[in-house]
C-alpha cells in the first residue's frame with residue numbers, strides 16, 4: 309500500500325451532502341476485474357454529458373462544464389472537500405480506487421460513511437474529518453481564492469491553510485501507523501498466526517458446529 | 521457493572537488479539553462472496569501465493585450480473601459474463617463452495633445465506649457488500665467490507681476492527697395492517713437520517729420487533745446500512761431458532777441442541793447500556809414512499825412532496841432542490857398523484873417469500889395499469905421462486921400482467937440488463953434511490969412490496985391500507 313506522510317495540494321470543492329458510492333463510481337464500471345483504471349470514470353454521471361460504459365475512451369467524451377472537476381481552476385486537484393456523510397451506500401472499494409486513480413490523496417468532510425472511510429485507509433487515501441463549521445469556512449475560502457491549496461501532515465495530524473492557520477484532526481493510532489508506513493494488513497495479521505490457531509482450537513471445543 | 525449488549529457479546533466472543541489503541545483482530549466465522557467485489561481479492565491472493573485459510577467458511581454465488589430471463593442462453597454482456605466466469609474459476613481454484621448461475625439454490629447472497637442456514641446466531645459474518653447487515657436479524661455480527669478486507673479474510677480468517685458505539689432502536693406497539701418492516705425501516709431512516717447510525721451498531725428491539733417474522737427482521741436489518749449503521753441486530757428468540765431448524769447448513773442432532781443452548785445467550789442483558797436510544801411508536805407509522813435521491817427523503821403515503829424552502833438548513837435546502845429536479849417533482853404534490861412507469865419487486869430487502877405473498881395479495885384479481893410499461897417480480901433465490909410457484913403466486917402475478925423472472929439483484933442496481941431508462945419513474949422494493957442507481961437518469965421511489973404492487977395496478981402510488989385484500 310502507498311504510504312501517506314505529508315501532502316500539499318490543490319483543493320476541489322464538491323458541495324453536496326450524502327455523496328454516495330453510486331455517484332463516485334457507477335455500477336457499470338464495477339464489472340471490471342482489475343483494481344486500476346477507474347479514475348477516468350470517477351463521478352461519471354456528473355462529469356460527462358453522455359452515458360459512460362466500461363472501456364470507453366473518456367478523452368473523447370463530452371464533459372459537463374458545470375461539474376466542479378471540469379472547471380479549469382480545479383484541474384490537478386488532489387484534495388477533495390465535501391459535505392456530510394461522504395461515501396455512503398455500498399461497500400465497493402472501487403470508490404476509493406477511482407478517487408485515488410484520479411489523483412486524490414486526501415478527502416476532507418464533516419463525516420464519512422463507515423465502510424467507505426475504512427476502505428480509504430487500505431488504499432493510501434486519507435479521509436479527514438473536520439467540524440462542519442470549519443468545512444463550511446474552507447468551502448468559502450476555496451471559492452474565494454483561485455489556486456487554494458492545503459497542506460496535510462498525517463504525523464502531526466494537521467491541515468494548514470494558505471494563511472498559515474493550523475487545523476488539527478483525529479485519526480485512530482493504529483490506522484495512522486499503518487498509513488504512515490504503508491503497511492500491508494495481511495502481513496501484519498499473519499504475525500498473529502498462533503493466536504488465530506489457538507482461537508480456532510478453543511472454538512472447535514465450545515462450538516463444533518461452526519466448523520462442520 | 522452493567523450488563524452487556526448483544527453487540528458486546530458478539531464482539532467479545534470473536535476477539536483474537538487487541539492492539540493498545542483498542543483495534544481488535546476479530547475472527548470471522550462465515551464469508552459470503554459474490555462476483556463483483558471478489559475478483560481483485562482473489563488476484564491479490566494469487567500474486568502473493570496465498571491460500572484460503574478456511575475454505576469451509578466460504579459460500580460464493582453470482583447475483584449482481586446474472587440475467588433474470590432466458591438464463592439458459594447465458595450472459596449476453598461479455599464484461600458481465602467474464603466477471604461471473606471469473607468467480608466460477610476462482611472458486612474452483614481455491615476450493616470454495618459456489619452456487620453457480622444454473623444451481624437452483626442460486627440467488628441474492630443475502631437471501632441464500634439465511635435460507636441455507638449458513639447464517640446462524642452468534643457468528644461473525646462478512647461479505648463484500650454493504651447489505652450484509654441483513655444477517656444481523658439472526659443475532660449475528662454481520663457487516664459489509666471492501667475488497668481489501670475480502671482478501672484479508674480469505675487469507676487470514678480475521679479482520680482488524682474498531683469497536684462501534686451501541687445504539688438501540690426500540691419499537692413498541694402494533695404495526696397497522698398493510699404497514700410492513702419496510703415501512704418501519706424507511707420511517708426510522710426518515711427520522712434519524714442516512715448518517716444517523718454512522719459509527720454505531722444498531723440493535724432493534726421492542727414488542728414490534730418481536731412480532732416481526734424473520735423475513736421482516738431481515739428487511740429491517742438490511743436497511744440499517746441506509747441509516748449509516750454497518751451493523752443491524754435483533755436478539756435471538758424462538759422465531760430465530762424455529763427458522764433455522766432443518767436448514768441444509770444448520771447443525772443437526774446433538775449438535776443442534778448444543779447450538780441452540782449456545783445461541784440463546786445472544787440477547788442484550790436487561791441492564792445493558794447503550795450509547796444512544798431511539799424510541800419509535802409503531803402505531804404512528806403509515807406506508808412510506810421516498811420522494812428524493814436518498815432514503816431519508818421519505819414521507820408517509822398520505823403526505824406531499826416537501827418544499828425546499830421549508831428545509832431545516834441551507835445545505836439541505838440545496839440538496840432537496842437538486843433531488844426534486846432530478847426526480848422531476850414539484851413541491852406540495854400529493855404522493856398519491858405521482859404516476860410510475862415501471863415497478864420492481866425484488867432485491868435483498870424484499871424478495872423473500874413473505875414479500876412475494878404480500879405483493880401477490882394486492883395483485884390478485886387485478887391488472888397492471890396501462891401507463892405502467894413494465895412490472896417485474898424477481899424472486900430473491902431459486903428456492904424462493906420454487907416456493908412461490910408451489911403456492912401459485914407466479915400465476916397470480918402473470919395473470920395480473922407482471923413479469924415473473926429468475927432470481928438475482930436485477931434492477932436493484934441494474935448491473936444486468938434490467939434497468940430504467942433516463943427519466944423513467946419506478947416504484948421499487950429495493951433499498952437505494954440514489955441518482956442513477958436503477959439506470960442512468962432513472963427515478964426511484966422506495967416502497968414496500970404491497971405498495972409496489974399497488975402502484976403497478978393503479979399506475980400511481982396508493983395507500984394499500986385502503987385496498988381490499990390487504991391483510
Ligand code: SF4
Nearest residue numbers: 651867868929932933
Ligand atoms: S439486491 Fe441490491 S442491495 Fe442487495 S446485494 Fe443485490 S445489488 Fe446489493
